[in-house]
Amino acid sequence: MGKIIRQFLYFIIPIFLFIIVWWVISKIFHNAQLLPDPIIVGKTFITSLKNGLFNDAIASIQRVLFGFLIASVLGVFLGLLCGINKWVSRLISPILELLRPIPPIAWIPLAILWFGIGNNPAYFLVFLGAFFPIFSNTYLGVSSVEETYKRAAYSLGATKKEIITDIILPASMPQIFTGLKIGLGVGWMVVIAAELVGAQSGLGYMIQLNRFLLNSPEIITGMITIGVIGFLLNLLITKIEKMTTPWNQKI
Amino acid sequence: MVIFENISKSFKSKNDNTLIGVVDNLSFEVEKGEFFCIVGPSGCGKSTIINLIAGFLKPENGRVLIDDCLVTKPSPKRTVVFQDYILFPWKTVAQNIEFGLKFKIPEKIQRKERVDFFLEKFRLEKFANYYPFEISGGMKQKAALARASAVEPKIILMDEPLASLDQQTRDLLQEELIKFKNEFSQTIIFVTHNIEEALFLGDRILVLTQRPAKFKTIINNPFPNPRNPDIRNKTDFINMKHKIWHLLREEII
Numbered sequence: 001m002g003k004i005i006r007q008f009l010y011f012i013i014p015i016f017l018f019i020i021v022w023w024v025i026s027k028i029f030h031n032a033q034l035l036p037d038p039i040i041v042g043k044t045f046i047t048s049l050k051n052g053l054f055n056d057a058i059a060s061i062q063r064v065l066f067g068f069l070i071a072s073v074l075g076v077f078l079g080l081l082c083g084i085n086k087w088v089s090r091l092i093s094p095i096l097e098l099l100r101p102i103p104p105i106a107w108i109p110l111a112i113l114w115f116g117i118g119n120n121p122a123y124f125l126v127f128l129g130a131f132f133p134i135f136s137n138t139y140l141g142v143s144s145v146e147e148t149y150k151r152a153a154y155s156l157g158a159t160k161k162e163i164i165t166d167i168i169l170p171a172s173m174p175q176i177f178t179g180l181k182i183g184l185g186v187g188w189m190v191v192i193a194a195e196l197v198g199a200q201s202g203l204g205y206m207i208q209l210n211r212f213l214l215n216s217p218e219i220i221t222g223m224i225t226i227g228v229i230g231f232l233l234n235l236l237i238t239k240i241e242k243m244t245t246p247w248n249q250k251i
Numbered sequence: 252m253v254i255f256e257n258i259s260k261s262f263k264s265k266n267d268n269t270l271i272g273v274v275d276n277l278s279f280e281v282e283k284g285e286f287f288c289i290v291g292p293s294g295c296g297k298s299t300i301i302n303l304i305a306g307f308l309k310p311e312n313g314r315v316l317i318d319d320c321l322v323t324k325p326s327p328k329r330t331v332v333f334q335d336y337i338l339f340p341w342k343t344v345a346q347n348i349e350f351g352l353k354f355k356i357p358e359k360i361q362r363k364e365r366v367d368f369f370l371e372k373f374r375l376e377k378f379a380n381y382y383p384f385e386i387s388g389g390m391k392q393k394a395a396l397a398r399a400s401a402v403e404p405k406i407i408l409m410d411e412p413l414a415s416l417d418q419q420t421r422d423l424l425q426e427e428l429i430k431f432k433n434e435f436s437q438t439i440i441f442v443t444h445n446i447e448e449a450l451f452l453g454d455r456i457l458v459l460t461q462r463p464a465k466f467k468t469i470i471n472n473p474f475p476n477p478r479n480p481d482i483r484n485k486t487d488f489i490n491m492k493h494k495i496w497h498l499l500r501e502e503i504i
Contacts, residue, residue: 151307152337156351156402157327166350170341247341247382 036217044217059201064191067126075134083142104129104190112198122194129190130183137179141172177241253281258313272463273299288453289442296464297442301410329406330399336391338383344394345379351402369397389420406438461502
């Protein structure tokens with residue numbers, strides 16, 4: 001029990017210090033438009049919660065999770081396929097290698113053209129952002145499975161099918177999770193960017209709206225919410241990782 | 252019976268693509284039920300011999316026959332115990348032992364009985380639900396041996412299985428291996444660089460030359476099975492050890 005309290009303190013004390021520094025700087029600036037002090041933002045946060053912040057957060061989370069889910073299924077599937085079959089890899093790797101450097105944000109104009117305004121362009125952009133890290137890491141994981149594990153399995157009577165389900169897939173699980181974590185992080189950034197221009201709800205939209213109204217406390221409230229949710233999403237996926245691969249000592 | 256017939260094997264060098272001979276026209280035969288040890292200088296190609304018999308590698312010349320059948324690919328009739336255990340880290344000890352049985356025994360209940368039997372045989376019951384990273388090296392190797400024997404192979408191939416263990420654990424596991432062998436009477440082909448180990452375990456000992464591995468000599472173990480652990484300190488045993496060591500020395504120097 002003492003350990004949990006200690007960890008909590010280790011976490012909360014630096015944040016508390018950060019808020020104090022923020023408060024001091026805001027007093028030096030003395031301009032509530034440029035940098036409102038933490039107390040104003042705190043009050044704004046509470047009123048925002050009553051006025052739709054919750055709905056905006058839900059809209060963003062829903063978008064990121066849906067886009068991420070599709071990216072996970074397709075990324076893991078294609079990564080496995082490429083890692084197992086060199087012909088598939090030869091066929092699609094060059095295409096993906098050229099598409100990968102294009103930042104998802106550069107897709108925003110096309111996404112809006114193709115899908116209009118709302119959820120669909122956001123799903124598409126989150127998918128693009130999350131897919132590549134998931135695909136690359138799965139591919140890397142599958143291609144670096146040690147040959148001796150496969151040998152051991154073959155000599156115990158396994159067929160190609162069990163080599164994939166019982167050896168290759170679990171052996172690449174840690175690397176797949178690395179991809180999923182990066183993918184979810186990128187997806188969360190992308191959904192906010194997408195909402196800045198192509199949506200009428202969500203945390204990105206809320207920030208953008210308040211920019212026009214010059215409401216700095218609301219903007220910072222939105223930013224804090226984005227940070228906290230991003231942090232919680234990462235916590236959630238790390239939890240799932242621990243449950244899925246309890247044998248992995250590195251987590 | 253295992254017939255290893257006129258086998259040569261070489262590998263391409265990573266630097267300049269030249270061929271490096273690893274095994275050179277080597278032949279030997281292993282009788283059914285024999286504990287057959289192979290010793291040779293470090294890096295002489297002993298592991299390659301195991302990989303050839305297991306069917307992981309194909310020879311350039313010669314062939315491996317087991318009970319008159321040509322070895323072309325791995326088979327659960329001959330399982331392998333590796334130096335680094337190669338237990339599947341994502342499976343518990345029990346699941347590791349169960350892995351090979353899945354292909355033999357479809358019924359879950361019968362399979363579990365079999366797993367339990369082998370857990371008990373190797374005194375691993377307490378560790379059944381542990382992952383490999385949670386147990387000691389000696390335990391890991393016992394689990395690997397249990398996994399390899401659970402599918403009831405005709406032959407178990409052992410590639411320096413005790414080399415990563417400390418002296419005490421190694422001595423104890425050697426004694427367990429003797430007991431295991433006398434109870435299950437499978438054919439065991441055991442590769443080691445440790446002469447004492449070969450002399451303690453093997454019914455016959457094949458001595459190899461420096462790489463590429465060629466036949467040097469075969470020694471019939473003069474000490475009758477079952478060998479008592481104390482034999483390691485007897486003068487005869489130590490003299491015999493020295494004799495083999497001198498054979499290897501010629502190769503290394």
